[in-house]
Amino acid sequence: DVKVTQSSRYLVKRTGEKVFLECVQDMDHENMFWYRQDPGLGLRLIYFSYDVKMKEKGDIPEGYSVSREKKERFSLILESASTNQTSMYLCASSFSAGVANSPLHFGNGTRLTVT
Amino acid sequence: GQNIDQPTEMTATEGAIVQINCTYQTSGFNGLFWYQQHAGEAPTFLSYNVLDGLEEKGRFSSFLSRSKGYSYLLLKELQMKDSASYLCAVLGSWGKLQFGAGTQVVVTP
Numbered sequence: 001d002v003k004v005t006q007s008s009r010y011l012v013k014r015t016g017e018k019v020f021l022e023c024v025q026d027m028d029h030e031n032m033f034w035y036r037q038d039p040g041l042g043l044r045l046i047y048f049s050y051d052v053k054m055k056e057k058g059d060i061p062e063g064y065s066v067s068r069e070k071k072e073r074f075s076l077i078l079e080s081a082s083t084n085q086t087s088m089y090l091c092a093s094s095f096s097a098g099v100a101n102s103p104l105h106f107g108n109g110t111r112l113t114v115t
Numbered sequence: 116g117q118n119i120d121q122p123t124e125m126t127a128t129e130g131a132i133v134q135i136n137c138t139y140q141t142s143g144f145n146g147l148f149w150y151q152q153h154a155g156e157a158p159t160f161l162s163y164n165v166l167d168g169l170e171e172k173g174r175f176s177s178f179l180s181r182s183k184g185y186s187y188l189l190l191k192e193l194q195m196k197d198s199a200s201y202l203c204a205v206l207g208s209w210g211k212l213q214f215g216a217g218t219q220v221v222v223t224p
Contacts (some may be wrong), residue, residue, distance in 0.1 A: 031214070042202065042216035043158075059213070090157065103148060104212055106157035
């Protein structure tokens with residue numbers, strides 16, 4: 001089974017702090033994604049990556065950056081956390097952009113609270 | 116851009132059938148996924164459609180009409196454990212998957 005591991009289940013940070021959310025997958029997947037999930041809004045794509053050192057903006061990249069130095073690891077960075085970034089963050093991976101029916105495999109999520 | 120619409124909530128009784136509709140407007144289309152998400156858990160993959168028609172997988176079936184921008188997920192013989200949020204997601208280019216807001220299904224005894 002594919003395993004997508006997010007480093008923290010719960011995080012509480014203060015406004016203005018720099019926050020790192022880490023995600024590791026163990027199946028050699030090419031694609032990795034960061035979503036945030038808010039009630040009534042569903043999952044919204046922040047950034048994704050289809051290869052090492054490659055990144056693409058999703059629908060809501062403002063206030064976030066990402067890093068993919070190794071294939072198995074995809075980090076989400078909040079340069080200066082704000083209260084409107086309080087959310088559930090979900091990391092996901094999939095096999096290949098060229099394999100259209102490759103489903104996403106999700107981590108268990110990190111619930112971030114910014115106070 | 117993409118617009119994906121599905122109902123917010125549906126309620127049904129145990130043993131019944133429920134159909135969750137999803138309509139989409141997209142600039143690119145490479146398939147449609149349905150995911151199930153229980154409260155506090157990660158979404159899990161249910162089904163994938165890329166061609167028109169019905170895909171059946173046990174108690175769950177999914178239908179796609181590309182010309183109408185329409186899909187549905189059919190849940191048969193509902194069980195209490197089927198109470199969850201069901202997410203419709205459209206696959207665009209470069210493996211980019213975008214989700215609807217989800218439909219909360221409540222199964223009552």
